[in-house]
Structures are given as C-alpha cells and as structure tokens.
Amino acid sequence: MASAPLLSKATILVVDDDPDVLLALALLLRPLAGHVLTEKNPERLPALLRQERPDLVLLDMNYQSAANTGNEGFYWLAQLKKLAPSLVVVLMTAYGDIDLAVRALKDGAADFVVKPWRNDKLVATLAEALGRASGAAPMQALPANQANAALIGESEAMQAVRYKLEKIAPTDANVLIMGENGTGKDVVARLLHQLSPRAAGPFVAVDLGAITDSLFESELFGHLKGAFTDARQDRAGRFEAAQGGTLFLDEIGNLPLPQQVKLLAVLQNRQVVRLGSNTPVPIDVRVLSATNAPLYQLAAEDRFRKDLVYRLNTIEITLPPLRERGGDVLLLARHFTAQYAAKYHKPDLELADSALARLRVHAFPGNVRELQHTIERAVIMAEGSVLHDSDLLFSALEAAAPTAFVPTLRLDELEKTAIQRVIDKHQGNISQAARELGITRMALYRRLGKHNL
Numbered sequence: 453m454a455s456a457p458l459l460s461k462a463t464i465l466v467v468d469d470d471p472d473v474l475l476a477l478a479l480l481l482r483p484l485a486g487h488v489l490t491e492k493n494p495e496r497l498p499a500l501l502r503q504e505r506p507d508l509v510l511l512d513m514n515y516q517s518a519a520n521t522g523n524e525g526f527y528w529l530a531q532l533k534k535l536a537p538s539l540v541v542v543l544m545t546a547y548g549d550i551d552l553a554v555r556a557l558k559d560g561a562a563d564f565v566v567k568p569w570r571n572d573k574l575v576a577t578l579a580e581a582l583g584r585a586s587g588a589a590p591m592q593a594l595p596a597n598q599a600n601a602a603l604i605g606e607s608e609a610m611q612a613v614r615y616k617l618e619k620i621a622p623t624d625a626n627v628l629i630m631g632e633n634g635t636g637k638d639v640v641a642r643l644l645h646q647l648s649p650r651a652a653g654p655f656v657a658v659d660l661g662a663i664t665d666s667l668f669e670s671e672l673f674g675h676l677k678g679a680f681t682d683a684r685q686d687r688a689g690r691f692e693a694a695q696g697g698t699l700f701l702d703e704i705g706n707l708p709l710p711q712q713v714k715l716l717a718v719l720q721n722r723q724v725v726r727l728g729s730n731t732p733v734p735i736d737v738r739v740l741s742a743t744n745a746p747l748y749q750l751a752a753e754d755r756f757r758k759d760l761v762y763r764l765n766t767i768e769i770t771l772p773p774l775r776e777r778g779g780d781v782l783l784l785a786r787h788f789t790a791q792y793a794a795k796y797h798k799p800d801l802e803l804a805d806s807a808l809a810r811l812r813v814h815a816f817p818g819n820v821r822e823l824q825h826t827i828e829r830a831v832i833m834a835e836g837s838v839l840h841d842s843d844l845l846f847s848a849l850e851a852a853a854p855t856a857f858v859p860t861l862r863l864d865e866l867e868k869t870a871i872q873r874v875i876d877k878h879q880g881n882i883s884q885a886a887r888e889l890g891i892t893r894m895a896l897y898r899r900l901g902k903h904n905l
C-alpha cells in the first residue's frame with residue numbers, strides 16, 4: 453500500500469451536498485492540511501480522483517438526491533476503493549446512522565465521524581486515519597485492551613459485540629443494551645463509559661425497576677427543600693449527578709408509561725427541572741439504558757412509548773445468551789476459577805475434564821452470572837485441587853426462571869436447548885436424559901456431536 457502523508461502534507465477532498473458543511477470543513481482544515489478541496493456532487497468523484505489525487509476523502513453518507521438510507525455513501529465508498537484501493541476514506545454520518553457507518557468500516561472505510569462533529573475529534577480522526585495508512589503508530593489509540601480485559605469472550609458473537617462497543621464508545625450516542633439476565637449488560641455500560649471521552653466524569657447507574665413511582669421524579673430530576681413532606685433539603689437528581697458523564701438507566705423496560713413521558717421530555721429538552729422549582733437546569737449527560745424485556749414487542753403493544761425507544765436506541769447492542777457463545781463458557785469458567793481460587797486462597801485449583809464436559813452441555817438460563825455463582829460455590833466447597841463435575845451445583849432457581857426473551861424458533865436451536873435442559877435436569881446422566889427425550893443413548897450421543905455439546 454502506498455504510504456499516506458501526514459495531515460499537514462495531505463490533500464483532502466471533502467464531499468457533501470450541504471454547502472454550509474463544505475465551508476465549515478474548509479475553514480477548519482485549510483490551516484492544518486496540505487491542500488483541501490471541496491465538492492458538492494459525488495458524481496464528480498472519479499474525475500477528481502484522477503486530477504487531484506487526494507490522500508483522504510471525507511465523504512458524507514447521505515445525499516438529498518437519494519432517500520436517506522446511506523446507500524449512496526456505500527456506493528461511493530465502493531467506487532473509491534475500486535478506483536484507488538489505498539485511498540483513505542473517512543465517512544460522515546448522522547447519529548441515527550452509526551450502525552451503517554460501522555458496517556461501512558467492514559467495506560473499507562478507515563473511520564467515521566458523527567455529525568455534528570467536534571472539531572478537535574474530527575481533526576484527530578483524520579490524522580489517525582492517515583497515520584494508520586502510513587503505518588505510523590496511532591496518535592491516540594483507543595485503550596482497546598481495557599475492553600478485552602473486562603468483557604471475556606472470543607466467540608464470533610462476542611467479537612462482534614466488542615467491535616461495536618469500541619467503535620461506539622467514543623461517540624456521544626445513546627446506547628440501548630439488550631439481552632437476557634446476567635449476559636453482561638452492566639459490564640458493557642461501564643465499558644462504554646470507561647472508553648468514552650467522558651471517562652473522567654461520573655458514571656451514575658439507576659435501577660428503574662427498584663424506584664417507586666412516587667420517588668421517580670425526585671430521584672431522577674431532584675427536588676427543592678419543602679417540595680414534598682420528606683424533602684428536608686435541596687437535592688440534585690441522578691441526571692444532575694451525572695453531569696459531564698454517563699447516566700445508565702437499567703431495567704428501562706420496567707418503567708411505567710407516565711414516567712416514560714417525563715423521561716422523554718427531559719431527553720428531548722436536555723434539561724431537568726427539580727421538583728418544587730421552575731428553573732430548568734441544562735444537562736450534559738450521555739444516556740445508556742438496558743433491558744431484558746422485549747422492548748419492541750412492548751412498544752408494538754403500546755406498553756412502551758415508541759418515541760422513547762427512538763430516543764434511547766441510537767445504537768443498540770444485543771448481548772447473546774451464554775448458550776450461544778460456544779467455547780466462551782469454558783474461557784469464562786477458567787477465568788472465574790482463577791479469580792475465586794485467588795480470592796479464597798486455594799491456589800492451583802483446576803477444572804477436571806468431567807467439569808468442562810458438564811459446563812459444555814449446561815444451558816445456563818442465568819447466563820454469565822449463573823456460571824460465575826456456580827464456580828464460586830464450587831471453589832468455596834472444593835476439598836482438593838481439582839473441581840469435578842459433581843462439584844458443580846446449578847441453582848434450581850435459575851433453571852426455573854422464565855426468560856423474558858422469546859426463544860428462537862429455529863428447529864436446530866430448539867433441539868439443542870431441549871437437549872441441554874434435559875441433560876441438566878438429570879445432572880449429566882445420559883441414559884436418563886435419553887429416556888426423557890424419547891431417543892436412544894446412541895441417538896443422543898449423535899446429537900451431542902452434531903450440536904458440539
């Protein structure tokens with residue numbers, strides 16, 4: 453690949469059909485870059501590429517002429533990469549289209565910036581993209597290992613989550629995190645904060661499922677002394693407490709409709725009014741929310757406001773259940789074994805093959821939390837230096853817990869889940885499990901092989 457020059461020497465072509473955007477970017481970039489060109493019409497890209505030989509194209513994804521689907525951006529990205537494979541292309545996109553932009557990265561875009569942009573971030577993004585193309589060390593590398601450290605998992609599903617997380621964290625986009633109980637939604641929310649420019653600010657979590665209706669407003673928006681009987685002094689709400697940082701609204705699916713209206717108003721106006729006050733307080737807060745409820749189904753049934761969903765879900769991250777993460781179960785099991793072995797002063801504890809086999813077939817309705825608790829219990833009870841399958845006691849509580857998610861309707865997934873559940877029920881006894889499933893032991897072994905169990 454031809455190596456790209458530094459920003460101060462680079463020729464940059466900005467393509468956007470909004471003349472105001474072109475003017476603003478030209479004013480910003482001219483003092484910093486070697487040469488800056490602007491173009492309203494993407495049709496002229498091939499000619500400009502030949503004549504001007506830009507090092508970097510800053511390309512808008514949406515054009516008035518096309519319906520706002522970002523397809524035009526994809527089309528031009530593909531053309532540019534065909535005509536000049538080593539060209540550095542950075543996309544510009546609106547908040548709602550970040551998902552598209554993330555996909556565009558896979559199609560060869562070097563990076564993307566979100567409109568309205570922050571000048572310093574935009575300049576840093578362009579400089580980094582050029583730096584990467586020239587093989588130089590990134591100017592301001594994202595501490596990606598931080599995310600790897602806390603969110604264990606190498607399965608394809610978890611790699612996709614981590615990729616999205618690292619890409620989305622530095623933006624100010626609202627993120628809706630979905631997934632069954634215990635899948636790591638809280639971990640993801642904390643990582644999004646830690647990897648964001650707001651990391652030095654507060655991270656404030658609110659469990660909306662635990663706040664009573666009557667306290668909702670005062671908890672979130674604050675109150676003045678005397679606003680209600682127990683308000684003995686002025687108090688800031690969670691929104692104000694999160695100023696300059698991140699507010700994490702957990703269990704958002706549990707919020708009753710009247711409270712949804714109040715939350716929506718605050719998110720729209722970006723200001724709160726404390727109970728008993730008339731003075732609005734502007735808020736500078738990034739909002740993350742999480743739920744294990746089927747939010748879209750609730751919205752379709754008018755039990756959750758669609759306009760609030762749209763405010764919250766600029767980006768969505770869905771965490772897969774542990775049973776769909778393949779070998780991650782064993783990775784996590786080893787991680788928790790080491791962690792609790794250290795905590796309970798039982799060094800050198802290891803998982804026996806029988807324990808690994810047992811973990812592989814368990815369905816984990818309580819997901820990572822269930823695995824963590826199972827291993828902790830086993831470590832506490834362990835007598836020797838090896839944990840056997842008989843040391844793994846899965847909680848009947850979790851096995852009985854109905855999951856809020858509609859299960860898959862794929863036949864092979866249903867079969868796999870049924871097998872896992874029945875084997876669990878019979879504590880790994882294959883003969884009894886086969887009897888309950890109505891098949892022979894051999895047939896069950898064949899299916900275990902088929903499903904990689």
Ligand SMILES: Nc1ncnc2c1ncn2[C@@H]1O[C@H](COP(=O)(O)OP(=O)(O)OP(=O)(O)O)[C@@H](O)[C@H]1O
Binds near residue numbers: 633744821
């Ligand atoms: N990928 C992971 N790597 C390491 N630990 C994890 C991972 N996912 C979850 N955990 C751990 O599992 C436990 C449950 O995770 P967490 O509380 O984030 O789940 P949750 O989806 O928010 O659950 P709930 O819906 O019940 O609130 C935590 O102790 C967390 O640290």
